[in-house]
Amino acid sequence: MLAVVTMPDLVTFIAAALAALVGAVGVVTLRHPVHAALMLVMTLFAIAVLFVEQGAQFLAAVQVIVYAGAIVVLFLFVIMLLGVDKRESIMPKNAVTWQLPIGLLFVIAILIELSILTKGVWATGTHSVTAAVNGVSNIAVLARAVFTTYLLPFEATSVLLVVAVLGAVVLSRIPRASTSEELALEMESDAKEEVELG
Amino acid sequence: MGADPLLLGGVNLGVVILVIVKVLVAFAVLMVTVMLMVWFERKVISDMQNRIGPNRAGPFGLLQSLADGIKLFFKEDLVPDQSDRFVFKLAPYLAIVPAFLTFTIVPIGGYIDVFGYRTELQVADPPMGILLLLAMSSISVYGVMLAGWSSGSKYPLLGSVRASAQMISYEAAMGLSIVAVVLVTGSLSTRDMVISQQGSFFGVVPHWNILRLGVIPFVIFMIAITAELNRPPFDLVEAEQELVGGFNTEYSSIRFALFYLAEFMNTVTMSAVIVTLFFGGPDGPDPNFLHWLWPIIWFVVKTGVFAFIYVWLRAALPRLRYDQLMDLGWKVLIPLSLGWLLVIAGMQISKVAGFGMLVALVLGAGLLYRAFSVGKTTWGAASSLSSPAEKTPSLRRPKFGDASGSGGTRVITRITPEGVARGDTEVSNGRT
Structure with missing residues (x-):
């Protein structure tokens, strides 16, 4: 079921979608790792705007807090501390040969799939657990769904994250951990905690 | 669920104009407040240090910040040779925009009627409410981090690495103390938080979150956002003795002023957020005249008290060492806020569950302390x-x-x- 598209909706969508696309293209084309990371932030932010547009306000906030606020900061940290913040020749002239046509093939396949998906909901599985997309936020409904119906998957996910954190700590802690790894761990566990908070 | 009555109906031109006016008024008021805050801080600190402080420009030196601002505008705008030019210019805005956006969710009064439209005295009341604060505080890390990195210089980089590690560490404790507030409110909207704090215990003691939650979440929040703001005693980011000037060493002119402005804007905003979360926001006694004005007065008075406390902390406390800072954040604040969250959750169910949780918290704290001391001795020997x-x-x-x-x-x-x-x-x- 399609909600009525109003003028403000349309303007917001076009602006945010453009920002997301520009950011996404920037991530893969910019040579400088820090610039690429910043473009990633722009894409994540634009997608958060699209979430707000859809009434998924909680998801938008979590997107900014966890992805833009913790994970990309972690990327930047590593880039800065490892000193790879220089213009890198990550794309030598003869590196990309046969990959190009295959990539193009995948792009076309994805475009076809997307255009099929926009026609109906059969491919996306079940309907929304909260309600129809109507631009009105429903955080309480989402919370109820997560903590009652989907409690087991939710808890299993958090256990998985804790196991990942513990594994990382154990693997890197046995000798003396090096500076950047420890720092990265702290930030990673912080990001994980925020995910669990959500 | 809180929502601005202005936006509940259809959106027409009048609504759009009103929203724009609200944003502009909020921005102007915040800018003036920041100027006053700079003056206030300098004046109070000089009083505490037995100096006179700014006293030349205007009465009591009130116009000093304006004069400084004009001076900074006309200063030479330096971009270091080694810097990353685009990011260098971008960073100050990444610092100041989140500072303003956080303020938009703070309710500063009740409802008013303007030209037949009824609206809340707050720029925005999104359903995600207080999560915007967390989102913006995580974005403001970028301002500091990129400023230090893009300067292409050692000390700013060290300062910004310190800053981002510190801000990210304390964000967790901050978030957990906000969760306590959300738990008793049952909503993320700041307006709902304020409404749920109205009324009183026994007719005299205000029904504010600081008392409802026990004082601990407030204390944690206060410490965490002081660290988040990089204000003293957590201003290792700009420790002059160690880092020249920290992340903004290479900045000059109006870009430096933007960082300065962002810092003070954050101080004002966070004082307002503390008032909203723990002190009832605009809640207060209401004499039977000028109904719309009293909440605003109460709000301003409470915010002023916290602004003063920040200045006081700066004058009174020495800076922490970096390991002390990390110990406090990770080994004290985060476990304590998690434990206290369990106690509050228990209290929501029943008194028995709540006190059971409290006992568990004390036992857990003892165990943790023991584990830390054992770990310290064995690790220290190894x-x-x-x-x-x-x-x-x-x-x-x-x-x-x-x-x-x-x-x-x-x-x-x-x-x-x-x-x-x-x-x-x-x-x-x-x-x-």
């Missing part, structure tokens, strides 16, 4: 890492970069997240 408590001359607290010879070996110190540590890279004398 490696040559010297803890700051040890005062023996041979194991004195090392400084970054000092290489002390002891028994034919060279011990090189390095920076770890816990602070400056004596590394275990022991190589024979004369070689590095």
Whole structure:
């Protein structure tokens, strides 16, 4: 079921979608790792705007807090501390040969799939657990769904994250951990905690 | 669920204009407040330090910040040769925009009627409410981090690395103390938080969150956002003795002013957020006239008190060491806020569950303390890492970069997240 598209909706969508696309293209084309990371932030932010547009306000906030606020900061940290913040020749002239046509093939396949998906909901599985997309936020409904119906998957996910954190700590802690790894761990566990908070 | 009555109907031109006016008024008021805050801070600190402080421009030096602002505008706008030019210019805006956006969710009064439209005295009341604060505080890390990195200079980079580690560490404690507020409110909207704090216990004691939650979440929140704002005693980011000026060393002119502005805007905003979360926001006694004005007055008075407390902290407390800062954040604030959250959750169910949780919290804290002390002794024996408590001359607290010879070996110190540590890279004398 399609909600009525109003003028403000349309303007917001076009602006945010453009920002997301520009950011996404920037991530893969910019040579400088820090610039690429910043473009990633722009894409994540634009997608958060699209979430707000859809009434998924909680998801938008979590997107900014966890992805833009913790994970990309972690990327930047590593880039800065490892000193790879220089213009890198990550794309030598003869590196990309046969990959190009295959990539193009995948792009076309994805475009076809997307255009099929926009026609109906059969491919996306079940309907929304909260309600129809109507631009009105429903955080309480989402919370109820997560903590009652989907409690087991939710808890299993958090256990998985804790196991990942513990594994990382154990693997890197046995000798003396090096500076950047420890720092990265702290930030990673912080990001994980925020995910669990959500 | 809180929502601005202005936006509930259809959106027409009048609504759009009203929203724009609200944003502009909020921005102007905040700017003036920031100017006053700069003056207030300098004046109060000089009083506490037995000086006079700014007293030339305008009555009581009130126009000093304006004069400084004009001066900064006309200063030369330097971009260092080694810098990343685009990011260097972008960073100040990444600092100031989140500072303003956070303020938009703070309710500063009740409802008013303007030209037949009824609206809340607050720029925005999104259903995600207080999550915007968390989102913006995580975005403001970028301002500091990129400023330090893009300067292309050592000290700013060190300052920004410190800053981002510090801000990210304290964000968790901050978030957990906000969760406590959300738990008793049952909503994320700041307006709902304020409404749920109205009324009183026994007719006299205000029904504010600071009392409803026990004082602990407030204390944690206060410490966490002081660290988040990089204000003293957590201003290691701009520790002049160690880092020249921190992340903004290379900045000049209006870009420097933007960082300065962002810092003070954040101070004002966070004072307002504390009032909203824990002190009832615009809640207060209401004499029977000028109904719309009293909430605003109460709000301003409460915010002013916290602005004063920030200045007071700056004048009174010495700066923490970096390892103390990290210890406080990770080993005290985060476990405490998690434990207290369980107690509050228990209290929501029943008194028995709540006090059961409290007992569990005390036991857990004892266990954790024991674990830390055991870990410290065994770890200390296993490696040559010297803890700051040890005062023996041979194991004195090392400084970054000092290489002390002891028994034919060279011990090189390095920076770890816990602070400056004596590394275990022991190589024979004369070689590095």
